[in-house]
Amino acid sequence: MIDVRGLDVVFGHGKQAFHAVRDVSFSVERGHSFGLVGESGSGKTTVLRALAGLLDRVARVSGEMTVAQETLLRDRSREFRRRVQMVFQDPFGSLHPRHTVDTILGEPARVHRLDRISERIVTALEEVGLDASFRFRYPHQISGGQRQRVSIARALITDPEIILLDEPTSALDVSVQAEVLNLLMRLKRDHGLTYILVSHNLAVIAHMCETLSVMQNGAVVETMGVQQLRDHTPEMPYTRQLLTASLGYDRAAIDAFEEFT
Amino acid sequence: MSAELTLRGWLLAEIPKSKLQARCQRVFISWLSFRRNPIAMVGLLIVASLVGIAAMAPWITASDGLELHLANRLHAPGSEHWFGTDELGRDIFDRIIWGSRITLYIVGLVSIIVVPIGLLVGVVAGYLGGWVDTVLMRLTDIFLAFPRLILAMALVAALGPGLENAVLAIAVTTWSPFARIARAEALTIRNSEFILAARVQGVSTTGILIRHVTPLCMSSVIVRLTLDMAGIILTAAGLGFLGLGAQPPTPEWGAMISLGRQYLIDQWWVPTVPGIAILVVSLGFNLLGDGLRDVFDPKSGT
Amino acid sequence: MTGSPLLRVEDLHVSYNTPTGLVRAVNGVSFELGREKLGIVGESGSGKSQTGRAILGLTAGAQVRARRLEFEGIDLLNASERTMRQIRGKCISMIMQDPKYSLNPVMTVGSQIEEAFLVHSKTSKREARARTLEMLRAVKIREPERVYKAYPHEVSGGMGQRIMIAMMMIPKPAIIIADEPTSALDVTVQLQVLAVLDDMIKERGMGLIFISHDLNLIASFCDRILVMYGGRVVEECIASELAQATHPYTRGLLNCLPSLDGGQDELPVLQRDPAWLTTPGGTR
Numbered sequence: 001m002i003d004v005r006g007l008d009v010v011f012g013h014g015k016q017a018f019h020a021v022r023d024v025s026f027s028v029e030r031g032h033s034f035g036l037v038g039e040s041g042s043g044k045t046t047v048l049r050a051l052a053g054l055l056d057r058v059a060r061v062s063g064e065m066t067v068a069q070e071t072l073l074r075d076r077s078r079e080f081r082r083r084v085q086m087v088f089q090d091p092f093g094s095l096h097p098r099h100t101v102d103t104i105l106g107e108p109a110r111v112h113r114l115d116r117i118s119e120r121i122v123t124a125l126e127e128v129g130l131d132a133s134f135r136f137r138y139p140h141q142i143s144g145g146q147r148q149r150v151s152i153a154r155a156l157i158t159d160p161e162i163i164l165l166d167e168p169t170s171a172l173d174v175s176v177q178a179e180v181l182n183l184l185m186r187l188k189r190d191h192g193l194t195y196i197l198v199s200h201n202l203a204v205i206a207h208m209c210e211t212l213s214v215m216q217n218g219a220v221v222e223t224m225g226v227q228q229l230r231d232h233t234p235e236m237p238y239t240r241q242l243l244t245a246s247l248g249y250d251r252a253a254i255d256a257f258e259e260f261t
Numbered sequence: 262m263s264a265e266l267t268l269r270g271w272l273l274a275e276i277p278k279s280k281l282q283a284r285c286q287r288v289f290i291s292w293l294s295f296r297r298n299p300i301a302m303v304g305l306l307i308v309a310s311l312v313g314i315a316a317m318a319p320w321i322t323a324s325d326g327l328e329l330h331l332a333n334r335l336h337a338p339g340s341e342h343w344f345g346t347d348e349l350g351r352d353i354f355d356r357i358i359w360g361s362r363i364t365l366y367i368v369g370l371v372s373i374i375v376v377p378i379g380l381l382v383g384v385v386a387g388y389l390g391g392w393v394d395t396v397l398m399r400l401t402d403i404f405l406a407f408p409r410l411i412l413a414m415a416l417v418a419a420l421g422p423g424l425e426n427a428v429l430a431i432a433v434t435t436w437s438p439f440a441r442i443a444r445a446e447a448l449t450i451r452n453s454e455f456i457l458a459a460r461v462q463g464v465s466t467t468g469i470l471i472r473h474v475t476p477l478c479m480s481s482v483i484v485r486l487t488l489d490m491a492g493i494i495l496t497a498a499g500l501g502f503l504g505l506g507a508q509p510p511t512p513e514w515g516a517m518i519s520l521g522r523q524y525l526i527d528q529w530w531v532p533t534v535p536g537i538a539i540l541v542v543s544l545g546f547n548l549l550g551d552g553l554r555d556v557f558d559p560k561s562g563t
Numbered sequence: 564m565t566g567s568p569l570l571r572v573e574d575l576h577v578s579y580n581t582p583t584g585l586v587r588a589v590n591g592v593s594f595e596l597g598r599e600k601l602g603i604v605g606e607s608g609s610g611k612s613q614t615g616r617a618i619l620g621l622t623a624g625a626q627v628r629a630r631r632l633e634f635e636g637i638d639l640l641n642a643s644e645r646t647m648r649q650i651r652g653k654c655i656s657m658i659m660q661d662p663k664y665s666l667n668p669v670m671t672v673g674s675q676i677e678e679a680f681l682v683h684s685k686t687s688k689r690e691a692r693a694r695t696l697e698m699l700r701a702v703k704i705r706e707p708e709r710v711y712k713a714y715p716h717e718v719s720g721g722m723g724q725r726i727m728i729a730m731m732m733i734p735k736p737a738i739i740i741a742d743e744p745t746s747a748l749d750v751t752v753q754l755q756v757l758a759v760l761d762d763m764i765k766e767r768g769m770g771l772i773f774i775s776h777d778l779n780l781i782a783s784f785c786d787r788i789l790v791m792y793g794g795r796v797v798e799e800c801i802a803s804e805l806a807q808a809t810h811p812y813t814r815g816l817l818n819c820l821p822s823l824d825g826g827q828d829e830l831p832v833l834q835r836d837p838a839w840l841t842t843p844g845g846t847r
Contacts, residue, residue: 098477103280107464107472136280177819248780255758
């Protein structure tokens with residue numbers, strides 16, 4: 001479904017060139033969830049944005065990306081934009097502060113010239129567990145978790161096949177995170193969606209994904225099936241350290257931490 | 262009274278049922294916040310009075326302020342002529358009232374020209390960046406570099422004196438700061454996640470500029486506009502004073518000061534009353550602008 | 564907890580007047596702090612941050628009342644602003660989430676720490692510089708000379724927090740209140756910073772109030788835990804016994820965390836019971 005080979009992303013020129021993503025390759029089968037895990041600066045969000053075609057004016061992107069047999073070039077086709085949707089991290093920032101939920105959800109429908117827009121909006125809201133009373137509210141009138149649901153509803157309006165999720169629950173309270181993760185699982189099952197999920201939280205990735213790649217400093221350190229993560233048997237020392245750190249405060253383990261540069 | 266209750270109820274309803282209702286509710290809540298600021302309300306009162314007076318001019322005035330009554334020259338303010346008469350015997354009160362229409366005309370016309378141009382240039386420059394930004398900003402800089410009154414004078418001298426030409430000259434010298442403001446907002450917004458989300462949706466650049474970026478620039482621009490009103494009125498008055506704006510016998514306040522200045526010592530009311538009018542109106546717009554800024558201030562999260 | 568408590572909080576209330584009515588951010592919180600690491604965990608709106616700030620009198624615009632709010636016998640509630648100024652920093656210190664906002668961006672790191680030294684003890688400039696470098700080494704910063712000359716924006720987040728810890732430790736406070744001190748950091752850096760904090764606290768016999776939303780982190784780092792919900796403490800327990808917690812909110816929170824081990828199909832969702840907002844909970 002999704003195939004990425006040798007993806008390279010460079011910001012800036014000459015001496016100030018920053019190699020954000022180096023030679024990253026992975027593939028995702030239809031209907032699967034693929035996780036990209038890493039600490040800040042690892043390049044995981046950049047990979048997602050490169051796939052979404054958001055970097056064309058700000059960085060040099062090279063390498064091959066194929067999505068549903070369509071090779072991605074500099075610009076994304078309209079069909080791609082219908083098929084591939086994205087959910088962002090910040091529920092406060094990913095909705096336009098002056099647009100009502102109705103406008104926010106109606107926009108993709110109008111861009112892709114879909115019919116029965118009003119119906120689609122109501123259906124999308126129901127699917128994410130929000131009732132019609134939310135339709136004409138502004139983002140500042142609803143909670144963080146509800147905003148994230150609106151973001152997800154927006155991603156569903158065009159009946160996509162692939163959703164790119166950039167830390168969708170990192171800014172949410174733990175109890176709200178559980179609800180949103182459950183929602184994402186259910187939607188994936190009901191609609192046969194394919195996910196690429198970016199997160200720094202190994203537990204979320206272990207819960208949601210079948211395969212994952214660990215990134216550090218722009219490169220893939222290790223790719224593995226989720227069972228390997230659950231069994232606590234990653235191969236690379238960086239991944240092992242990340243896993244240990246995710247388990248909580250362990251003084252002895254911390255003293256053994258290495259610097260990976 | 263029950264109609265009023267329903268309107269208020271509609272405006273304060275928990276769950277808005279339509280886009281119109283949602284929008285009206287937002288405006289209403291902003292209004293409630295604005296209402297709490299007494300100084301801003303004074304500003305609003307002054308501006309509203311200006312508009313009211315201009316509208317009611319035919320009914321408040323005794324004459325059209327243009328007729329000459331040379332026998333009546335330079336009468337002091339009294340029961341018959343509340344603000345006295347000028348050097349040609351015209352009732353100053355009536356001229357002030359009719360002059361308010363001219364003031365509003367100037368202010369309105371300048372606004373209509375300046376806001377769209379400033380927004381367009383600023384938003385496009387800020388969002389697109391690159392060479393478009395450079396070219397547009399250098400253009401803006403050129404206009405910003407000229408002292409307002411001098412450029413206005415030069416334009417009017419070239420185009421000929423007259424109210425419309427004065428308005429044009431003022432507009433040309435006033436739009437630059439708005440472009441700057443709009444650009445600054447656009448630069449901040451450009452990398453927001455909701456803009457990225459719109460791009461991922463496939464919204465065209467024009468669509469993003471019109472529906473996403475511009476609405477967020479509006480508040481800063483409007484606040485700046487109200488704060489600039491004072492300057493616009495004074496520039497028009499200045500042009501009028503120099504004989505480059507409204508031509509006699511039009512009762513434009515600046516022209517009134519100009520023609521009346523030689524009478525300042527003995528018949529103080531002739532230039533002073535229009536001067537006070539300009540002062541009050543400029544102050545009113547300033548206070549209104551301050552009040553609007555407090556309501557729109559992005560840090561309070563409106 | 565041995566010896567008398569450093570801090571005694573009884574029935575603390577922090578309320579705000581808002582256009583929509585009175586908001587009770589903290590609604591009857593009681594606890595004691597000794598020479599230990601006490602974790603206060605809760606979601607947003609639970610009142611955990613406000614509790615920390617109320618202790619130091621940093622809740623501007625709020626009404627604070629309590630039956631008792633005492634630090635080593637000193638009444639913090641009715642203390643004069645002058646007394647509070649003596650206490651803040653010298654006796655009770657606070658570390659906040661983002662060092663970017665707590666460090667002065669136009670002064671070098673070294674000069675800021677030195678300034679703290681010179682304010683709190685009468686030393687010569689040379690002595691202050693030597694102690695600054697010593698402090699930087701104590702928080703495990705490997706190139707203290709380089710960091711000394713650097714500006715806050717030139718150092719990483721983890722280093723910034725360690726610098727904050729260094730600064731907060733200089734006046735040798737008895738208690739540190741840390742409000743989400745590591746939430747903005749990567750997980751490995753987070754633990755390294757906490758290790759530094761841990762060492763310093765143990766060495767000096769200090770008390771720590773660690774406020775966070777991260778239940779696992781608090782359970783593994785702290786000695787005792789308070790769980791807050793809706794401005795109240797709903798559970799108080801020893802950190803190692805968190806898994807045996809009794810209050811339904813705590814259990815709900817523990818259950819809805821995705822775990823690294825199992826791939827559950829659905830995470831049990833927390834059902835909020837409005838009764839939690841009114842009935843006193845916990846082991847007290």
